[in-house]
Amino acid sequence: MSADDDTSLDRALRDAGLATLAVRAGQIRSPEGEHSEAMFLTSSYVFANAAEAAARFSGEQPGNVYSRYTNPGVRTFEQRIAAMEGAEQAVATSSGMAAILSTCMALLKTGDHIVCSRSVFGTTTVLFNKFMAKFGVEVSWVELTDLKAWEDAICAETRLLFLETPSNPLCEVADLTALAALAKKHGVLLVVDNCFCTPVLQRPLEWGADIIIHSATKYLDGQGRCLGGVVLGRAELMEEVLGFVRSAGPTMSPFNAWVFTKGLETLKLRMQAHSASAMELALWLQQQPAVEKVFYAGLAEHPGHDLARQQQSAFGGVLSFRVKGGREQAWQVLDSTRMLSLTANLGDAKTTIIHPATTTHGRLSDEDKMQVGITENLIRVAVGLEDIADIKADLQRGLSAL
Numbered sequence: 474m475s476a477d478d479d480t481s482l483d484r485a486l487r488d489a490g491l492a493t494l495a496v497r498a499g500q501i502r503s504p505e506g507e508h509s510e511a512m513f514l515t516s517s518y519v520f521a522n523a524a525e526a527a528a529r530f531s532g533e534q535p536g537n538v539y540s541r542y543t544n545p546g547v548r549t550f551e552q553r554i555a556a557m558e559g560a561e562q563a564v565a566t567s568s569g570m571a572a573i574l575s576t577c578m579a580l581l582k583t584g585d586h587i588v589c590s591r592s593v594f595g596t597t598t599v600l601f602n603k604f605m606a607k608f609g610v611e612v613s614w615v616e617l618t619d620l621k622a623w624e625d626a627i628c629a630e631t632r633l634l635f636l637e638t639p640s641n642p643l644c645e646v647a648d649l650t651a652l653a654a655l656a657k658k659h660g661v662l663l664v665v666d667n668c669f670c671t672p673v674l675q676r677p678l679e680w681g682a683d684i685i686i687h688s689a690t691k692y693l694d695g696q697g698r699c700l701g702g703v704v705l706g707r708a709e710l711m712e713e714v715l716g717f718v719r720s721a722g723p724t725m726s727p728f729n730a731w732v733f734t735k736g737l738e739t740l741k742l743r744m745q746a747h748s749a750s751a752m753e754l755a756l757w758l759q760q761q762p763a764v765e766k767v768f769y770a771g772l773a774e775h776p777g778h779d780l781a782r783q784q785q786s787a788f789g790g791v792l793s794f795r796v797k798g799g800r801e802q803a804w805q806v807l808d809s810t811r812m813l814s815l816t817a818n819l820g821d822a823k824t825t826i827i828h829p830a831t832t833t834h835g836r837l838s839d840e841d842k843m844q845v846g847i848t849e850n851l852i853r854v855a856v857g858l859e860d861i862a863d864i865k866a867d868l869q870r871g872l873s874a875l
């Protein structure tokens with residue numbers, strides 16, 4: 474395949490599977506003919522002559538001007554993840570939060586209204602409640618799985634329905650088909666933060682969502698190195714988001730784009746491995762006398778199990794469980810581990826463990842914690858790629874001490 478065979482590559486990829494797209498889609502090869510994706514560490518681009526500079530600036534001639542607008546390595550990442558999600562267009566951002574902010578800034582105005590699941594990433598709650606509110610955008614919070622609550626919350630000013638599925642940390646599952654139908658009926662946009670599943674496990678656009686958000690920081694990177702995000706959807710919507718990112722500047726760095734692009738190449742294998750180990754760990758935890766309850770949509774008794782089986786190809790790497798007792802017992806399990814990383818991050822090759830009630834969800838009032846099920850005896854594990862026997866052995870240390 475030579476550099477000028479792009480169109481034949483595009484044609485070859487038209488019906489390609491996800492793993493193929495993850496390795497092949499979107500590559501922009503420089504005249505050097507490098508095989509691996511190049512990294513374009515440059516803030517600006519030179520022009521052949523003054524006329525070309527003028528034509529590029531005016532937009533008459535396509536091409537690079539400045540890396541806040543375009544960067545070939547960032548474009549490779551955008552085209553590759555867009556192909557994998559089945560989206561017309563992707564806009565890369567400096568973090569997952571920047572992806573959410575850019576979506577709001579591009580598509581909302583003062584007086585608009587968001588209906589949002591109560592079980593979303595903590596910082597999303599802060600962004601909506603504290604900062605979007607400052608610009609006169611109101612938010613109603615609803616139970617992720619309560620379809621009637623979603624419908625009741627929609628009003629004439631509503632523009633977005635916003636959710637994550639499965640939720641963090643209790644793995645509740647939203648009915649995407651039903652919510653997409655609701656969004657369509659009321660002429661609003663369904664936005665899905667697909668961070669926990671990635672396109673390997675769930676492709677929300679196929680279930681009728683309008684916009685997908687990712688924190689690339691998590692599974693897309695997969696090894697906990699870089700911050701990044703991406704917004705995906707129809708070109709007409711993404712042009713608005715792109716316009717905001719170009720003007721406001723929460724652009725993805727070319728270095729980070731390269732890391733994410735290479736991360737995508739192994740995403741399918743990793744998500745399958747994370748899911749298989751999480752399933753095994755969930756079943757094992759259920760057998761432990763010190764464990765009260767396990768939350769993982771892969772378990773047949775989980776209320777979201779059937780829905781997750783329809784929407785997802787596997788159940789992902791994040792699970793949570795309640796130990797018998799309270800905060801003291803939960804902390805003891807965390808403090809008895811020697812290998813697992815005590816950190817809030819997830820989507821890493823390294824298994825991470827955290828006590829949500831005093832960290833990721835620590836800002837919630839006691840009442841809100843109860844409402845979303847974040848009890849003091851709850852522990853979240855994001856299962857990594859170590860041997861599952863070693864993950865179990867590390868948890869066993871704390872559990873058998875209870």
Ligand SMILES: *Cc1c(COP(=O)(O)O)cnc(C)c1O
Binds near residue numbers: 596666668669701
């Ligand atoms: C981490 C995370 C975010 C925020 O992403 P950053 O890259 O940390 O800004 C948003 N949504 C979900 C579900 C996340 O896990």
